[in-house]
Amino acid sequence: MNMVMLALMGAATVGLLWSLGIARSLAMLVGATLMVGATGFAVQAVRHQPGILVRAASVPIAVDPGMVAFRTAVFAPQSPDALALASADGRLETGDTHAAAQGLLQDLAQHPRDSALWTELGYVLALHDRAVSPAAKFAFSRAVALAPGTPGPAFFLGMAYVDAGDLTAARPFWAYALAVTPAGALYRADIVERVAAIDQFARMAAAQSRVGRAVSDPLVQTAR
Template sequence: MAGARLVQAAARLMGWAALAIIGAATAALLWRIGLARGLWSFVGAALMLGAAGYALQGEPSLAGRPVRANADPIPVDPELTALRDDMLGRFRADTAYLVAGDAMTRIGNPGYAVSAILGGIRHHPDSLALWTGLGTALATHDGGQVSPTALFAFRRAGQLAPLHPAPPFFLGLAYVRAGEFAKARPYWARALALTPQSVSYRPQIALRLALLDQFLAETAGAPPPP
């Protein structure tokens, strides 16, 4: 019993020593970068608040354990992101919300990705990029399926730009991800038909359509369509 108390006391002493070192290092760094004298009281208050919290709740003798994230990361294909940027543009006010949505998806929060893009739509209600991105985000959020809400977003994008290849392409991609390959085929075919020969990303759409045709032919036991 006495030995356990001695261990706890030593651990707490080491914790206070580490806290003092952190405080001193923080103060030295702030002094080195030239923090204004009038702000030192705020820094001191913050350090004292942290010390008080440690005094009340700190338990350095407790064993450590790994912490698992609340959400599993969802991979975002960089090639498809680059293709989306080529098709819909980048570095614009509306597409910035797609970047935020990608970040939320990567950390496993597709619901936040949907919220981020909806926030962009409130500011840019006629953005082709955002409605297309919303369809993709909703499909991911709804278990990888082309849900009615996802389909509505893709169709709204198609209404905004009937001759743009992005809405049918990404709708087709959502069907591919859902395992509904036959449903994806006409959308990718339309996306290719809407893409001019001179556009840089046309070969990427053509390649994906060819691979899809090959897969459908192999699964059906028939030659691919011309």
């Protein structure tokens, strides 16, 4: 029975992570990790040297059309921005995060006060480093400084934390993005759903933790 419960919890977790927009492979990995009693996503983080771009193996990265549409709705990029963002997306789809970052840096040299480009650079660097590295944080901080009180930079910083497996760190950024999103914005419902999904995951994790503590309780062991 315990194995059945664990299997159900793993399946529910994978479905929840899928609704958050996490890649299927990562969702399956996280679900499996929870099933064997892992303590959290943080232990999966890859250590790296901050700010150093190293050419990685070319593993294609799926660019979600829904996320592209969301980005367009949030930033409403002009033609040069849209071309630069589309170029970065194309390079990500080939798995070349290095080229995607380099292309964005070249675009930013021409448009250094472009919040959308800084946001995309932060997200690409986080994908490249497999963590929200200092370089990624710097890019996101520039985006926030250039567009204060807007949801885009905060939302994609939260998305970078989700991709890195740190849902706890992601939540305040998504909550902020929701708080500054206009009530009538078409993309507001998407942010609401994602915040709710994180909260549901937190409740599931807390429940699992309580079950784990109960099972390991000496009194429970004695009763057995």
